[in-house]
Amino acid sequence: MQIWLAIVLIVVALIVGLVVGFFLSQKYFKRYLEKNPPINEDMVRAMMMQMGRKPSEKQVRQVLNSMNQHKK
Numbered sequence: 001m002q003i004w005l006a007i008v009l010i011v012v013a014l015i016v017g018l019v020v021g022f023f024l025s026q027k028y029f030k031r032y033l034e035k036n037p038p039i040n041e042d043m044v045r046a047m048m049m050q051m052g053r054k055p056s057e058k059q060v061r062q063v064l065n066s067m068n069q070h071k072k
Helices: 002-035 041-050 057-071
Strands: none
Touching: 041 057
16 A cells, blocks of 8 residues: 555656646746847847838837737
């Protein structure tokens, strides 16, 4: 009967570890993306200039605000 108890405890510990690891990694990744956003003003300017447009500051801000609204 002790072997069954050991097996159950191992399985429960594995499941708890997976759940806790999932939530901790999710929290870390969200915090990382807040500190290091995937796109910034310079990237937007470079993208618009590659398309043949000279972006104004207002246009850059509009693109960034649009992306932030879709993120939330």
